Amino acid sequence: MTRKPQTELRRGWTTGACATAATKAALVRLWGGVFPRDVTITLPKGEMPSFPLALAEAGAGWASVGITKDAGDDPDVTHGALIVVRVSASAGGVVFKAGDGVGMVTKAGLPIAVGEPAINPVPRQMMTDVVAEMALLYGQSPDVVIEISVPGGAEIALKTWNPRLGIAGGLSILGTTGIVRPFSCAAWIASIHRGIDVARADGLVHVAGCTGATSETVVQAIYGLPDHAMLDMGDFAGGMLKYLAKHPVPRVTIGGGIGKITKLAQGAMDLHSARSQVDFGGLARMMDNPRLADANTALEAYQIAGPPLAQAVADAALAQVTARFAGIAFDIVVIDRAGAVLARAGI
Template sequence: MTHEDTPQLRRGWTTGACATAATCAAVEKLWGGAFPERVSITLPKGEMPEFALEITEAGPDWAMAGVIKDAGDDPDVTHGALIMARVQMGHEGQGIRFLAGDGVGTVTKPGLPIPPGEPAINPVPRQMITDVIHSAARKYGKSTDLDVTISVRNGAALAEKTWNPRLGIVGGLSILGTTGVVRPFSCSAWIASIHRGVDVARATGLPHVAGCTGATSETTVKSLYGLSTGAMIDMGDFAGGMLKYLARNPVDRVTVGGGIGKITKLAQGARDLHSRRSQVDFDLLADWLGDDEVRDMNTALQVFEKHRGKMSEMIADRALSNVRTLLRDAACTPDIVIIDRTGNIIARAG
């Protein structure tokens, strides 16, 4: 298939965009007397998507609308979720007050863009919601003293599949998005979550964090050092994303853990350890080990099965060197832990 033949992946809309659209529809009902059939909003970069309303309800001084989140072709856990906004007249002079409804989390730790005690509705969605309320208030000559309650159907269960519990966001999902647009298979959301994990660790005074490539290495490293859940940064394949951020926002110590394949790629200079974006260089590995047979091998595990400790210890040392390079001169001491598939430690460095 040529590049020209590759099907275009369909974009979607963030939870923040959906919450804004639902709010827009609800204030139209509250002040204008009727729900629109469809609602259009303007995103931060000027795009104007339209949303269909899935549910609508209203009372004498309140109105509620809900839209279904369409994440496009992105494998987002919130795809298909019902995002609801309920607006209700508040007290004179209070302004716009944001509340967490069912399925929306509450921030409990410092270090996030929203302070502890507040609903987990991020700054850009708050501004988008504020903008549509002010626009409707001008249109209808109304005061903007409103309570805005954002809810997500089944949000608490969905949140268990996200980083929220680790970040200290309890009770549900976050309402997110800086552009309003979900770009399919984007790495940016994962890396942003890594950054927030580091921010929370720093704000809560944790001296030691760990980034691991998967669940098995995470379990081993957490047990090895007795680390709390909050100290475990969900690095995945994005070693570079975590380490570059720690270079600018250091903690005292960072552990990088993973299996022999991904740590070999890190040792060889890869920053993104995903199989589609980096590969083990077997020629280089053969030179390091002084074994030409390695050039024809297929996996790092195959090489390890032949060279065992010689390979794993060398890889740990070289990976540590590259981690130090990524950390630059930051006051952050790194170490490496390499595990096998059952979680046993096969090499350490640092």
């Protein structure tokens, strides 16, 4: 979440929607003999977008279609990726396969079983429905192998949470609505939830949520935590903590810079600068130091009050999360921009 939209932003389409469109177009060629110029699909909530074909190839008993993903105005790392589907006859039913650039599930806790291609349930259902629709239209048996590839997907996946979630070798085919909503908080929070699911399924007893890359590196080094124990909390402390309250892990560390941890200490659960602010008057009262009321940033407040402020913030943040989310042992790590630990609480 790097900027606040000032005007209405253009929506895009998920990898799952693109794969569904590619499946439909490939089946038109396989069973109908001619590739369409473009293809229209129906999304789960009834919208009917059309997709132009970026690739169209066929041979004896197979057809392949590529759709270029358009993520709209969202800064999605898969924007512009080519989602390629090859269809052919199966021995029975719809069979999904991971081609080049699509990952395989290697850890429990995800909605897809270990050993399966990383194609999520809703896209699977959308493609299965398209197979049934096209089979009825062309008088064919709905027994199809759907192999999905994303050229360059293995490299793109390194920029995602997939390696941490136990998805090896490439991207996931995602989407619950088929629509990419620009700068969607829901998408980030859903990824945090999947990280918690994977950690719990692996039996981890200690996870950590951090506000950024520096605090994550520091916290992981302090506790020697594995990668899949590190939850990409970012600004969404509430999104992480509310899910942990229903799906608990015994111990949770929260790490971050003094500005964001100060907001947490003052009760904020969304730590983004556009949605919560440090109460400097509150800091002045907490530290009994009137000078803090005139500070412009939490860092400036720290420069005025020194280490006691960082410790007070850590203690207050610990009190906030402990009071609101009982049954979990929390600890707090506050760092500066260089990654030096300023204070810890709950250890």
